[in-house]
Amino acid sequence: MNLPDRYAERFDEYFDVVVVGYGFAGAAAAIEAHDHGARVLLIEKMAAPGGISICAGGGLRIGNDPDKVFAYLEAANAGTTPPEIHRAFAAGMAELKAYFERLAEVDGARIVLREREGNYPFAGHDSLCFLEVESIPGFDAGRDYPHAHSLRAGPNVFKLVDDNVRHRGIEVRLSTPALRLITGPANDVRGVWVRSTRGLQAIGARRAVVLCCGGFENAADLHSQFWQLRPVLPVASRGNTGDGVRMAQDLGAALWHMWHYHGSYGFRHPDPAFPFGIRMKRLPDWTPGSTPPRARMSWIALGRDGRRFMNEYHPYLQDTGHRPLDQYDPALQRFPYVPAYVVVDDAGRGMYPLGKATFNDPDVEIYSWSDDNLREVELGILRRAESVEALAALIGVDAAVLRATLTRWNEACAAGVDTDFQRPGETMVPVATPPFFVGEIWPVVSNTQGGPVHNARQQVLNAFGEPIPRLYEAGELGGMWGFLYLSGGNLSECFVGGRIAGRDAAQLAPWNATAAAKNAAS
Numbered sequence: 001m002n003l004p005d006r007y008a009e010r011f012d013e014y015f016d017v018v019v020v021g022y023g024f025a026g027a028a029a030a031i032e033a034h035d036h037g038a039r040v041l042l043i044e045k046m047a048a049p050g051g052i053s054i055c056a057g058g059g060l061r062i063g064n065d066p067d068k069v070f071a072y073l074e075a076a077n078a079g080t081t082p083p084e085i086h087r088a089f090a091a092g093m094a095e096l097k098a099y100f101e102r103l104a105e106v107d108g109a110r111i112v113l114r115e116r117e118g119n120y121p122f123a124g125h126d127s128l129c130f131l132e133v134e135s136i137p138g139f140d141a142g143r144d145y146p147h148a149h150s151l152r153a154g155p156n157v158f159k160l161v162d163d164n165v166r167h168r169g170i171e172v173r174l175s176t177p178a179l180r181l182i183t184g185p186a187n188d189v190r191g192v193w194v195r196s197t198r199g200l201q202a203i204g205a206r207r208a209v210v211l212c213c214g215g216f217e218n219a220a221d222l223h224s225q226f227w228q229l230r231p232v233l234p235v236a237s238r239g240n241t242g243d244g245v246r247m248a249q250d251l252g253a254a255l256w257h258m259w260h261y262h263g264s265y266g267f268r269h270p271d272p273a274f275p276f277g278i279r280m281k282r283l284p285d286w287t288p289g290s291t292p293p294r295a296r297m298s299w300i301a302l303g304r305d306g307r308r309f310m311n312e313y314h315p316y317l318q319d320t321g322h323r324p325l326d327q328y329d330p331a332l333q334r335f336p337y338v339p340a341y342v343v344v345d346d347a348g349r350g351m352y353p354l355g356k357a358t359f360n361d362p363d364v365e366i367y368s369w370s371d372d373n374l375r376e377v378e379l380g381i382l383r384r385a386e387s388v389e390a391l392a393a394l395i396g397v398d399a400a401v402l403r404a405t406l407t408r409w410n411e412a413c414a415a416g417v418d419t420d421f422q423r424p425g426e427t428m429v430p431v432a433t434p435p436f437f438v439g440e441i442w443p444v445v446s447n448t449q450g451g452p453v454h455n456a457r458q459q460v461l462n463a464f465g466e467p468i469p470r471l472y473e474a475g476e477l478g479g480m481w482g483f484l485y486l487s488g489g490n491l492s493e494c495f496v497g498g499r500i501a502g503r504d505a506a507q508l509a510p511w512n513a514t515a516a517a518k519n520a521a522s
C-alpha cells in the first residue's frame with residue numbers, strides 16, 4: 001500500500017487527543033482523556049467496534065494490596081518488565097473497583113467481585129481476585145451484539161464502556177483505519193493519517209495520539225519474524241494486524257515481549273474460508289486451594305508419533321498450552337507436534353464440548369460447538385475410530401505404539417499419578433472405552449503480549465529508552481506481560497494503562513495553540 005508521508009502540510013481537522021482502536025484500552029483512554037478536559041476522537045478500523053475485547057471472558061484482575069500484587073507481577077514477569085511499570089499497574093488495579101462503580105452510574109451495571117487467586121503460586125497470589133460486570137439492565141449480548149461471540153461476559157464490559165463513551169458525547173468513527181502517524185520536525189507526534197468514507201485525511205492531535213489498536217494476532221509476516229512455531233491460528237478478530245507495532249516502529253519505537261502470546265491449542269474449522277482457529281475448552285485454572293477445584297480433563301495430547309509429549313493440564317492452559325508444541329526437529333525438518341492430536345474415548349467425548357469459537361466479525365456466521373461433540377464428528381473436526389487399530393490408522397502411527405501409549409496412560413489414571421509428565425492426578429481421565437475420537441490440534445493465538453516498549457506513563461519509548469514525544473499506547477499493544485501471564489491481566493491492563501495514557505495525554509500542553517483556541521471555542 002502507498003502510505004502518505006510522515007509530514008502533513010495541513011490538517012483536515014484537529015482534536016486534542018486521537019485514540020486509535022475501539023477495544024477496552026481505547027475506550028478507557030478516550031473516557032479518561034475526555035474527563036480531563038480533552039476533545040477526543042476515537043477511531044476504529046473495523047465496521048464493528050469492540051476488537052477482541054468484546055470476545056473476552058470479561059474478568060478483570062484486581063488486587064487491593066499493591067505491595068502484594070507487585071510481588072506477584074515481579075515473579076511472573078521474570079525481569080522482563082521494569083519495576084516501575086509493575087508499581088503503576090498495581091496502583092491502578094487498586095482503583096479499578098471504584099472506577100467501574102463510577103462507570104456503572106451511567107447504565108446501572110452490576111459490578112461484582114469473585115474470589116480467584118493468581119494462576120501461579122508466587123508470593124502475592126492470594127491477594128488477587130476478579131472484577132466482573134455481571135449484568136446491565138435491559139442488555140442482552142446475543143440480541144444487541146450479534147457479531148460478537150464471546151467467552152462469557154466481555155460484551156457486558158463493552159456495553160458499559162460504550163454507554164460511557166456515548167454518554168460523554170465522545171466522537172467515534174468506525175471503518176476508519178489509522179494508516180501512519182504524522183510527526184513534526186522533532187519526531188513529535190502531531191496527528192495521524194486515516195482513511196474513511198471521507199477519503200484520506202490528516203487528523204491533527206494537538207496533545208497526543210494514543211495507540212490502542214491491539215496486537216498482531218492476524219499478521220502472518222510478524223508471526224514468522226518473531227515466532228518459531230507456525231502456523232499459529234488467530235481466534236478472534238481480523239482487525240489486529242500489528243498496525244500499532246508498525247506505526248510506532250516508524251518513529252523508532254523499541255519492541256519487547258514479541259515472542260509472548262496468549263494462546264494454547266485448538267482446532268481448524270473444516271471450511272477453509274472460516275478465518276479463525278477454535279480454542280480448546282478453557283478449564284479452570286490450577287491454583288492451590290482455588291474454587292472451583294481442578295477440573296477433570298477429558299483428553300490427552302499425542303504427537304505425530306502416537307506418543308504423549310506434554311502435561312496437558314498446565315496451570316493455565318491458555319497461557320502456556322502451546323509452548324510444548326514449539327519444537328522444531330531439524331533432522332526430520334518438521335514440527336513434530338504441529339499438528340498434534342487430542343484423543344478422548346466415548347465417555348470423555350460426552351463430558352463437555354472440546355472447543356468454543358469466540359470472535360468479533362459481522363461477516364462470519366457464528367459457529368457453535370455442540371455440547372456432545374457429535375456435530376464436530378459429522379463435520380470432520382473430530383474423527384471416530386472403533387478400535388485402537390482404527391485410531392492408529394486414522395493418525396498414521398504404528399498400532400503397537402499407540403496401544404502402548406494408551407495402556408500406559410490408563411494405568412497412570414488408575415494409579416492417579418502421571419510419572420511421565422506430572423499431570424495432576426485429579427485431572428486424569430482414562431482413554432479406554434471405544435469408540436475413540438481424535439482431532440488435529442494447532443497452536444492458536446488469542447492475543448499477543450508484546451509490541452512497542454512503554455514506560456509507567458504509557459509513553460512509547462525509542463530504542464534508547466527515550467519517550468517518543470506525544471505518543472502513548474495502551475492495552476495489548478506493547479503488553480507488559482513478559483514471561484507468565486496472569487488471567488484477567490489483559491483486561492486490567494487495558495483499563496489501567498488506558499486511563500494512565502488518556503490522563504497524561506490530555507494534560508500535555510498543545511503543540512498548536514491556534515487550533516487549541518478553535519477547539520475550545522467549538
Ligand SMILES: Cc1cc2nc3c(=O)[nH]c(=O)nc-3n(C[C@H](O)[C@H](O)[C@H](O)COP(=O)(O)OP(=O)(O)OC[C@H]3O[C@@H](n4cnc5c(N)ncnc54)[C@H](O)[C@@H]3O)c2cc1C
Nearest residue numbers: 021023025045051052053057058178239475476488490491
Ligand atoms: C476469546 C478471548 C477471551 C479472552 N478473555 C480474557 C479475559 O477474560 N480476561 C482478560 O484479561 N483478557 C482476556 N482476553 C484478552 C483480552 O481480551 C485482550 O488482551 C484485550 O481485550 C485487548 O484489548 P485492546 O483494547 O488492547 O485490543 P482490542 O480489543 O483488540 O482493540 C483493538 C482495536 O483496534 C482496532 N485497530 C487495529 N488496527 C487499527 C488501525 N490501524 N486503525 C484503527 N483501529 C485499529 C481493532 O480493529 C480493534 O477493534 C481474551 C482474549 C480472547 C481472544
